[in-house]
Amino acid sequence: MFSGTYEHSLDDKSRLTIPxxxxxxxxxxxVLRKDREGCVEIxxxxxxxxxxxxxxxxxxxxxxxxxWLTQQLAAAVMTEMDKQGRVVLSADQKTxxxxxxxxxxxxxxxDRLKVWNSTRWAEMQRETxxxxxEGYIYxxxxx
Numbered sequence: 001m002f003s004g005t006y007e008h009s010l011d012d013k014s015r016l017t018i019p020x021x022x023x024x025x026x027x028x029x030x031v032l033r034k035d036r037e038g039c040v041e042i043x044x045x046x047x048x049x050x051x052x053x054x055x056x057x058x059x060x061x062x063x064x065x066x067x068w069l070t071q072q073l074a075a076a077v078m079t080e081m082d083k084q085g086r087v088v089l090s091a092d093q094k095t096x097x098x099x100x101x102x103x104x105x106x107x108x109x110x111d112r113l114k115v116w117n118s119t120r121w122a123e124m125q126r127e128t129x130x131x132x133x134e135g136y137i138y139x140x141x142x143x
Contacts, residue, residue, distance in 0.1 A: 002108030007118075012101050014094060015086040016115060018042070019106060023085045030087055033076040034096040037124070040089060040115040047111040048076070089115070 006019045018026055031048040035041045043051070055072075058065045079087050089099065098117040105121040107114045116124075137143055 001110050002113055003110075004108045006106040008104055008106050010089065010094075010099055010101055010104050014089045014091070014101075015082075016089060016104065016106075017084065017086045018081060018113070020085065022108075022113065023081065026081050026087075029078060029080050031076050031078050032087065032089060032093060033072065034093055035114060037114070038097055038120055039117075040093045040097045040099070041109070042087065042113040042115065043111065045078070048078075050111075 002022060002025075004019075004021075008017055008019070010016050018030075025044045026042075029045045031043045031045065033041050033043070055069060058069055060066060075092070077090055077093070081087055094100070097115065098120060099115065100117075103118050105116040105118050107116065107121070
């Protein structure tokens, strides 16, 4: 399970170094995909396989769900880490998340990592403080 916040950089070849503490989890490869929060997710292949298994329950007759499924799978990119523990983000993924060469924030999110534009991450933290998400979680999920 992934947790923590890490400041990293996206280099001029769109390569991102996976935090060293997590590299062993990506030894079998990774899947990069756009997240609805405006970031890029990096999933270990095992977590991706579990996600795909859940998607198989979506009925093929549900056209709306199938359209979503098609978009999700078309945007997912399977990749391998290089010897320095880096993965390459696509131009489409960088545009989606507002990522450019330079500093980015990598956060743990249970079974995946999320890569954020530093400004967007700061905005999200301010929004979270204003929304009282902690109260919502405790009340809704009895955690």
